[in-house]
Amino acid sequence: AQSVTQLGSHVSVSEGALVLLRCNYSSSVPPYLFWYVQYPNQGLQLLLKYTTGATLVKGINGFEAEFKKSETSFHLTKPSAHMSDAAEYFCAVSRNSGNTPLVFGKGTRLSVIA
């Protein structure tokens, strides 16, 4: 079975500050990991994904995440927060590269303060 834990249901940062959203996973098989962003009343947009290879993954809008197998983590970071980054962020895990359903974490709401 797979599961995802996102630490912190709500994170608040100042504009220009570092964004760090935490995600830990549990998987009995090598995981495929994803970060999605959801704006109010909208669907999910893929930020980035880890399948195989390089453990530091760069995504859209300046976000990146690092897969750390020893820590079973896949934290999402961005060096400098922008007001437009305010949204709900979901970490997800899959058994393969995307052909199976995703198991999502509970989400972290990011607020950016001017």
Add this chain to the structure above:
Amino acid sequence: GAVVSQHPSWVICKSGTSVKIECRSLDFQATTMFWYRQFPKQSLMLMATSNEGSKATYEQGVEKDKFLINHASLTLSTLTVTSAHPEDSSFYICSAITGTGGNEQFFGPGTRLTVL
């Protein structure tokens, strides 16, 4: 990039009525589509897997007779909520994967259902 649409984007209905939600892959063929449900301020939970030309596979605890899924073509899957009740009010999101076994799911924009 691949585009998935959902219709309607929002719907309000009376308790006891049935509501149909469509999920379409606009520029690719999707042999498999997934239906998720999202309650307010909660995560997405998988409801069922829809495969073109065959019966849907439902997750444990999801009533297949209440949530009817039809995947009649490679570009269309429908979710019908039968005899809807207020507790069925939720955000329903579909996703689709390409027939070539691609490595990404493409999500629709979601449908917000409110049952009065």
